[in-house]
Amino acid sequence: MMGGTFDPIHHGHLVAASEVAHRFGLDEVIFVPTGQPWQKEGANVSPAEDRYLMTVIATASNPRFSVSRVDVDRGKKTYTVDTLRDIRAQHPEAELYFITGADALSSILSWQDWEELFDLANFVGVSRPGFELRIDHLQNYLGNYPPEALTLIEIPALAISSTECRLRASENAPVWYLVPDGVVQYISKRHLYGSRDGARSDGSVAMSAPVASVPAPVEPEPEPQRKAAK
Ligand SMILES: Nc1ncnc2c1ncn2[C@@H]1O[C@H](COP(=O)(O)OP(=O)(O)OP(=O)(O)O)[C@@H](O)[C@H]1O
Numbered sequence: 001m002m003g004g005t006f007d008p009i010h011h012g013h014l015v016a017a018s019e020v021a022h023r024f025g026l027d028e029v030i031f032v033p034t035g036q037p038w039q040k041e042g043a044n045v046s047p048a049e050d051r052y053l054m055t056v057i058a059t060a061s062n063p064r065f066s067v068s069r070v071d072v073d074r075g076k077k078t079y080t081v082d083t084l085r086d087i088r089a090q091h092p093e094a095e096l097y098f099i100t101g102a103d104a105l106s107s108i109l110s111w112q113d114w115e116e117l118f119d120l121a122n123f124v125g126v127s128r129p130g131f132e133l134r135i136d137h138l139q140n141y142l143g144n145y146p147p148e149a150l151t152l153i154e155i156p157a158l159a160i161s162s163t164e165c166r167l168r169a170s171e172n173a174p175v176w177y178l179v180p181d182g183v184v185q186y187i188s189k190r191h192l193y194g195s196r197d198g199a200r201s202d203g204s205v206a207m208s209a210p211v212a213s214v215p216a217p218v219e220p221e222p223e224p225q226r227k228a229a230k
């Protein structure tokens with residue numbers, strides 16, 4: 001499974017999930033959008049339903065990808081320890097892997113009840129441009145676990161972040177090819193991140209485009225009467 005705020009989901013997330021599924025021979029990757037990401041409090045996170053729907057849209061075409069509502073529906077701060085318990089209850093026979101990017105992995109010691117996490121799932125840390133994929137901070141602790149408790153892998157590097165996508169949308173810069181096409185259209189339709197209606201994702205001009213801002217034709221100044229040449 002792969003947890004994230006997915007505000008919005010982008011191709012960096014999808015490549016990470018696809019690559020881990022391939023390398024570990026996983027049957028399914030469950031994307032789990034956060035309900036209330038407590039470490040992003042005050043960061044003006046979009047409504048959980050919008051993030052959930054964007055995740056559904058982005059993953060719909062892949063038969064091995066699915067989306068879980070466990071964190072969205074819990075209605076409390078999202079702790080991965082709860083996510084793992086809920087997914088375990090739904091899939092008692094499955095061997096669970098939790099996918100994290102290098103940045104998320106580096107802050108794992110700040111997560112709620114982090115000591116329990118490695119009993120509930122194997123963790124896969126994936127490379128991410130701009131972040132070091134290191135586990136020095138976990139090394140002592142992981143000595144008690146089998147090697148598969150945490151694996152680090154290099155994946156194709158995509159320097160994309162949700163923060164950058166939100167910024168671009170707010171400036172009406174294109175997010176095409178950074179996020180799946182359906183997510184571009186959803187952002188535009190719901191006016192997420194302050195994106196304007198005038199610059200629609202499908203390239204058409206909205207009827208509500210500010211027609212009044214089209215400059216009125218300027219009347220040409222009357223030519224001054226020329227004096228007849230003597
Ligand atoms: N480009 C990427 N490559 C690899 N892993 C990524 C990438 N982007 C995000 N991840 C990982 O995906 C998970 C969910 O990330 P999240 O939804 O917070 O996206 P984000 O791009 O980091 O968002 P933000 O910029 O808002 O912090 C995290 O484990 C994160 O490390």
Ligand SMILES: O=C(O)c1ccc[n+]([C@@H]2O[C@H](COP(=O)([O-])O)[C@@H](O)[C@H]2O)c1
Nearest residue numbers: 003004005037039078079080081111112
């Ligand atoms: O369990 C925690 O306390 C905890 C704290 C911060 C982040 N996480 C999880 O890490 C994943 C990535 O989170 P984020 O905030 O970077 O989108 C997501 O599944 C979060 O629920 C978990």
